[in-house]
Amino acid sequence: MDIGIIGTGRIGSTLARILTDAGHHTVLANASGPASLAPLVAALGPAARAAQPEDAARAADLLVLMVPFDSARGLLPAPAVKDRLVVDAMNAFTGRGEPRDLGPRGSSELVADWYPGARLVKSLNTMHFQTLATAGTAAGPPLAHYVSGDDAEAKEIVAGIIRDLGFAPVDTGSLHTGGILQQPGGPLFNRTLTEQQARTAIGAR
Secondary structure, three states, rough: EEEEEEEEOOOEEEEEHHHHHOOOOOEEOOOOOOHHHHHHHHHHHEEEEEEOHHHHHHHHHHEEEEEOOOHHHHOOOOOOOOOOOOEEOOOOEEOOOOOOOOOOOHHHHHHHHHHOOOEEEOOOOOOOOHHHHHHHHHHHOOOOEEEEOOOHHHHEEEEEHHHOOOOEEEEHHHHHHHHHHHOOOOOOOOOOHHHHHHHHHHOOO
């Protein structure tokens, strides 16, 4: 697949590397422009290229948002992602690094409001970048990555990407229920769990 990644910090760059290693093509974008991504693109090889955020969104079969949460609102024109599969891999923190109080709604529900018509899946937001970099090829039971959303087909596509990377996809439910389980302050965030451990943690709720 052609996978767009907007946000190329430690986690976004790590995701780009393991995606290209798994045989996918990546289109990378950030706030500083394509020229700033030249070293990363060179390191990733011919399966990667850089673009402006809107161009990355329109070119990708699947788009991953990995920018700071507040930066996502208005980042793209809504038509650029309408009917497109978008992975919300962002986390809503306060300026002090604490989980933000969003009331009864999950952060992904706000993203869905910002981009109506996008096929939104919450995923790839719970694992530390150092674990993400190596755990997919490590020995032993695969670690869990989560998918939540209201579009079953979109979730299955993302689950396939997770399998490609050497992880075990675990469906946490709807964008509301599952997203809250995954976001900062939830029982799955920043925990290194196997598939069975993850399902046990979810079932204990």
